[in-house]
Amino acid sequence: MAFMKKLTQEPFPISVVDDGSGELYQEKFQQLSLMGVTVLSYLVNHGKGYALKFGFRYIQKIYPTSHIVTADGDGQHSIENIKRMIQRMEYLPLNVLLLGVRHFDKQTTPIKSYYGNRMTSLIYFLSSGIKLEDTQTGLRGFHSQMIPDLLKIPGNRFEYEMNQLIDLVKDGYTIDILSVVSLSFLIIHCIP
DSSP states (O other), X not given: OHHHHHHTTSSSOOEXXXXXXXXXXXXXXXXXXXXXOEEEEESSOOOXXXXXXXXXXXXXXXXXXXXXXXOOTTSOSOHHHHHHHHHHHTTSOTTEEEEEEEOOOTTTSOHHHHHHHHHHHHHHHHHHSOOOSOXXXXXXXXXXXXXXXXXXXXXXXXXXXXXXXXXXHHTTOEEEEEEEOOXXXXXXXXXX
């Protein structure tokens, strides 16, 4: 909650999707709402892709001509990296998907994350011809004019983000990257 409290001090609107998390988390979402965060909710968990599309539909109505940055709710992205993404988006063409790309060092990255990302990067390269170090990043930026195309992309779970990378390139969009540091990897590395 401290992270969100700091994030709400920034001069941009924040929306959070409650993907059917249940009664156990309702107090946290109420706290977010009291901080000025727009909380979008539905009762049954449908998956990450569904949650993203649900949020996109809201943004399309409320902020039809804006830049959007998505960040996973697991705390691995810093406020500074989110702000850097927003700043970078202001200078990019409307047809660019900006990825906050983490560097995966074998010594400091949890083994499951390291090999999982290596595998998906290889699959993405083989299907698109584009080399990306981090295909699983949830830190992404784009212009709201992309939303109609984002909503057409299949997938309601974690596969949706990989489908984004494949389908958007096929549709003529370009991908740009911004190097970021993952807080979760830093924390794991620093534990004695």
